[in-house]
Amino acid sequence: MLNIKNLKVSVENKLILNDLNLKINPGEVHAIMGPNGSGKSTLANVLSGKKGYEIQGEILFDELNINDISVEERAQKGIFLAFQYPVEIPGVNTNVFLRTSLNSIRKSKGEKELDTLTFLKLIKEKAKELGIDEKFLSRQLNVGFSGGEKKKNEILQMKLLQPKLSILDETDSGLDIDALKIVADGVNSYKKKDNAFLIITHYQRLLDYIKPDFIHVLSKGKIVKTGSAELALELEKSGYKNL
């Protein structure tokens, strides 16, 4: 599904990702761990198509080179990024935003747009699964949401948009224990054999709930170690310094 080959990314001549290789197949869950500033969010942004980076190497998504494809087209093709810091958009009703988003993606696939009523029914269902109070849906997008509420809202969008590749950038940071469990359940219930996850996290505890197939350690712009779920336990004990 995703195949990253020799990816080098720099910003203003500063090299952030250096010769990174990563392959993700449908149905797999990959976790990326690594010290602060090692380039995890940068990787997520680059995969989503964010502008402002100099890029070398190849990013293939479903065999297609997407290096030159816009952010929205990548989203429409099924790449979803749950942001580390979701942005607030004042004056924009959350429901309206979610519906516009879903309909843009449906339109791009040649599917019929959902009318307001059908949409509301759908979104209420999904919100309920995540224990999100309906009232949030009529508030302005992310405005005044607590850290945890913003993160839950990202997972709600993931479940609504049904992406092929979900990139979660520290979605677990700042969540209380109950919220963490809800988010993990959200991810687990969406896990299917034809979609995949790339989960960026600092904490082993998320991985107690979501079992990754692979754990990669990113350091100084490179994947320095790849292992199974046990690697997280090891890191928890001895940190990154031995790597």
Place this chain on the structure above:
Amino acid sequence: MKNQNLNINQEYKYGFTTDIESIKAPKGLSEESIKFISNIKKEPSWMLDWRLKAFKRLKTLKEPNWQKPKYPKIDYQDLYYYSAPKSSSNKPKSLDEIDPKIIETYKKLGIPLVEQQRLNGIAVDAVFDSVSVATTFKEELTKKGIIFCSISEAIQKHPELVKKYIGSVIPLSDHYFATLNSAVFTDGSFVYIPPNTRCPMELSTYFRINASETGQFERTLIIADKGSYVSYLEGCTAPMRDENQLHAANVELIALDDAEIKYSTVQNWYPGDKDGVGGIYNFVTKRGICKGKNSKISWTQVETGSAITWKYPSCILQGDNSVGEFYSIAITNNHQKADTGTKMIHLGKNTKSKIISKGISAGFADNTYRGLVDINEKATNSRNYTQCDSLLMGNKCGAHTVPYIKNKNSTSTIEHEATTTKINEEQLYYCNQRGLDQEEAVSLIVNGFCKEVLQQLPMEFAVEAQKLVAISLEGSVG
């Protein structure tokens, strides 16, 4: 007469012309053309005298030049001051008598004039060039004693009301364009709401400039008698032409004791093409007086069209405890220019005013908020709150805020907040990541930015206005 349509540009969908025979006043500004207008409207002599007085006064006035947008000199002798579809020169008495071509025009504009289609509960007065062609729902309103008709009809049928109030808010000699309008105004709407009456439906006027080389000078007069309420909407469009056309309207509102007038405008005159050729000069004088105690006037405007917009819908808060509000969205794209804002003149005690202005500038456009808050010595315990937000797209456009503030007593307070921001890249990125393309993203973010104003509009208009916001900004980012 025939008009050629300019190369149709996708964004302005109202740019068509209706090919229809029209009657025109002699070209140029003269006593002769004023008499022609007055005569064709069968006006009483006091009205003609009033016009001629204005004309005399006009000759002593100069066009103002303090505004930010400059424009090439207008040749007032090269304009027609009256143009009307031939078929309506003897005003049609019912809808069946209106030229089907005009009905078709309004249908294309989304404004059905024909009876069975008027289910949306909005009474419409439609002004085509210089004359009012139809006023719908008249009978239903008449039952309540509400008068809603063209100003021409009002001059004939309700001279006592017109005589009493016309020019009472915007004096004859106010300034160049207002005085010009007083001399040559052609049509517009007249509304009178009797005491203790709540107007049961939105009243609306739809202005359409069709003929070329024509100025549109409409005059609207709205009187809300004691304890009454009315919500009035106006919409405007014009064909696309490479000449600039002048639109100089006067609107006067009068609210007596405990009355409330809500006046909303969606202005979408042709803005000119991408290079700034053509478009309407929208030089409009709008002023309301809260004459009675506890009265209220609220202006809401969505200004997206015109090459130049130059207007300051204002409130004179004369009655004690009266309230004035101004909610504005002004969008300028390409080479459009806007210099708009409001004046809140506090005269009565405990008067309150609120100003919310959202200016959006894109392309090479220039957008100025200019406003005056003047709290008089006797207007004790008065309050003003002003908030002006400007949003810039790209770096070739401009936004300016020019607030004039005068507080002449110590018990009153004025609060002013202003922000200028660029469209937020992180917000755009977030929207894009959720599948919205650049235009959808801009539309969503800008509509969010304008929300406080948009929610002031009646429902039917709010939806239209949101679409208009999106259309006006097409191609402005990325």
